[in-house]
Amino acid sequence: MKLKLLSLLLFTGLFWSGCVSIYYNRFPGTALNEIPKKFQGHFSGESITETDNFFLLYEMDTLSGIMETKINYEIDAHSFNILRKKPVSYTLSDTLVFSKYKKYYFISNKTLDGWEMALIDKYHGSLRLTPICYNLNDSTTVQIVEQYFNTNNSSSNVIMNEEALILYYKDRLKGKNYILLHKH
Numbered sequence: 001m002k003l004k005l006l007s008l009l010l011f012t013g014l015f016w017s018g019c020v021s022i023y024y025n026r027f028p029g030t031a032l033n034e035i036p037k038k039f040q041g042h043f044s045g046e047s048i049t050e051t052d053n054f055f056l057l058y059e060m061d062t063l064s065g066i067m068e069t070k071i072n073y074e075i076d077a078h079s080f081n082i083l084r085k086k087p088v089s090y091t092l093s094d095t096l097v098f099s100k101y102k103k104y105y106f107i108s109n110k111t112l113d114g115w116e117m118a119l120i121d122k123y124h125g126s127l128r129l130t131p132i133c134y135n136l137n138d139s140t141t142v143q144i145v146e147q148y149f150n151t152n153n154s155s156s157n158v159i160m161n162e163e164a165l166i167l168y169y170k171d172r173l174k175g176k177n178y179i180l181l182h183k184h
Helices: 002-014 139-148 162-174
Strands: 043-047 070-075 079-083 088-091 094-103 105-109 114-123 126-131 179-183
Touching: 094 162, 139 162
Parallel strands: none
Antiparallel strands: 043 070, 043 179, 070 079, 079 088, 094 105, 105 114, 114 126, 126 179
């Protein structure tokens, strides 16, 4: 139980530090029982900007306070396994969902505030993760988000709308706001 709680806290705390998560009332699309084979394998990732604090890329060593920025990990049918000195595993569950809507795939984490997520797809042999968040200090990003979602200016809680989410995803990719995870 403690390990599960610690994993959830690490995931939640590191999901998108430096970026305000957009919390939804539900995850998008339909939950899958397994992560598709095209997303499985051994990968490595490295942050490309300071806002790319996705749990697959950053992992805090809670004892020494050292932040690792290059992580090796394995994705199998049911979990994301971070391979480091102290391995960490995130298993699909009621609070960690891999889902699909049309041709789009998502990884979503349920927190006390709602569902936060990233979109995941294949890109030149790598995995591409696109955060669903916004930076309050960047008025352009806030304006883009508010074009698609009702954020009420002070709240990041929105009602899930998959079509709006896909449009937002396309705009985020135009600006190269994604993280690449390279296959070994």
